[in-house]
Amino acid sequence: MLLTTAAARRVVFVGGKGGVGKTSVASALALSQARAGRRVLLVSTDPAHNLGHLWQCEVGPEPRSLAERLDAIEIDPDATVAAHLQQVGDALRRLMPAHLAGEVGRHLALSQDAPGMHEAALLERIAELVHDGLHSYDLLVFDTAPSGHTARLMALPEMLSAWTEGLLQRQTKSERFGAALRSLGRDDGIGGRALGGETPSATPADRDQAIRSLLHRRRHRFEHLRNVLADAQCTAFFIVLAAERLPVLETIELHAQLARAGIDVAGLVVNKRSPHDAGPFLATRHRQEAVHLLALHEALPSLPLQEVPLLASDVVGMDALDAFGDLLGTDVNPSAPRPPANPVSS
Numbered sequence: 001m002l003l004t005t006a007a008a009r010r011v012v013f014v015g016g017k018g019g020v021g022k023t024s025v026a027s028a029l030a031l032s033q034a035r036a037g038r039r040v041l042l043v044s045t046d047p048a049h050n051l052g053h054l055w056q057c058e059v060g061p062e063p064r065s066l067a068e069r070l071d072a073i074e075i076d077p078d079a080t081v082a083a084h085l086q087q088v089g090d091a092l093r094r095l096m097p098a099h100l101a102g103e104v105g106r107h108l109a110l111s112q113d114a115p116g117m118h119e120a121a122l123l124e125r126i127a128e129l130v131h132d133g134l135h136s137y138d139l140l141v142f143d144t145a146p147s148g149h150t151a152r153l154m155a156l157p158e159m160l161s162a163w164t165e166g167l168l169q170r171q172t173k174s175e176r177f178g179a180a181l182r183s184l185g186r187d188d189g190i191g192g193r194a195l196g197g198e199t200p201s202a203t204p205a206d207r208d209q210a211i212r213s214l215l216h217r218r219r220h221r222f223e224h225l226r227n228v229l230a231d232a233q234c235t236a237f238f239i240v241l242a243a244e245r246l247p248v249l250e251t252i253e254l255h256a257q258l259a260r261a262g263i264d265v266a267g268l269v270v271n272k273r274s275p276h277d278a279g280p281f282l283a284t285r286h287r288q289e290a291v292h293l294l295a296l297h298e299a300l301p302s303l304p305l306q307e308v309p310l311l312a313s314d315v316v317g318m319d320a321l322d323a324f325g326d327l328l329g330t331d332v333n334p335s336a337p338r339p340p341a342n343p344v345s346s
């Protein structure tokens, strides 16, 4: 299910709780698509990165090659915030009169730890990677942070593009106001006062224009990301989970959160499924898991679901990832009800 769906998409997000197997699934998926001839970029947005451990090499904020046609990036949240603030600071300093430069600096220093700053910076980076990555790669695979964080992130493009739109409208008003003043023969910088007053280098009209184009670029990026995320032909979101009570409940909740953000979940991966034929202990677990999976199926009946067995050893290195990828291919018919093979209650 997973592989056939991914083969038909340009962007894949892999989400779920910590430790369920997101990085393993994202990596195996990316590798198998690269093996199939597509150029793939694998991006980890989880601050608790573990691509490096899995691939047994250093992965950082710049793309590095992991296999033929497969590159990877780990987004560094602190560096992303720093770069984001640097960019904002540069723009502000260019646009504000010189005597306010200290003010800008203080504001940005405070912003570093402001709530939502990491998310905003991360989203900006994701938007940039999606925008640019779609030109250079056939497939982008995002290995995301645990559920709540990702769901909030997915709702952000909508918010940020609305917010930018609001700023643009205010900007238009202030531009009109400035133009009206100028037409009254009072072009003395008052039109730009809302942005910090007079500056020797840039005229108010210059500043208005510069701010407009900055806001436009930002809005364009967020809109692009939002459109990509909402386009089920282009993007697939997979949730990885364990067949346990809480993860099942959280998956149902994450599915609802994503639906509210306009994102369709393409399928579920139930990872580390216990074998039914490896002794009585695991057989009991297998039956217990089946009960939870039945609840999952009842809540999300039409969602394709892929089971991946619990393996004897960790998923580390290329051979293990190839083998793991093979396990992602087996289809489970989504429409057929799947009662547990051996319900605990019977």
Ligand SMILES: Nc1ncnc2c1ncn2[C@@H]1O[C@H](COP(=O)(O)OP(=O)(O)O)[C@@H](O)[C@H]1O
Residues within 6 Å of the ligand: 016, 017, 018, 019, 020, 021, 022, 023, 024, 025, 050, 271, 272, 273, 308, 309, 310, 311, 312, 313, 314, 315, 316
């Ligand atoms: N099907 C599986 N069987 C056994 N171990 C697994 C399986 N899938 C993943 N693992 C192991 O579980 C751990 C967590 O997997 P990982 O992909 O890093 O999860 P996440 O990225 O969601 O935190 C890793 O040590 C990985 O090797």
Ligand SMILES: [Mg+2]
Residues within 6 Å of the ligand: 022, 023, 024, 046, 048, 049, 050, 051, 143
């Ligand atoms: Mg991970």
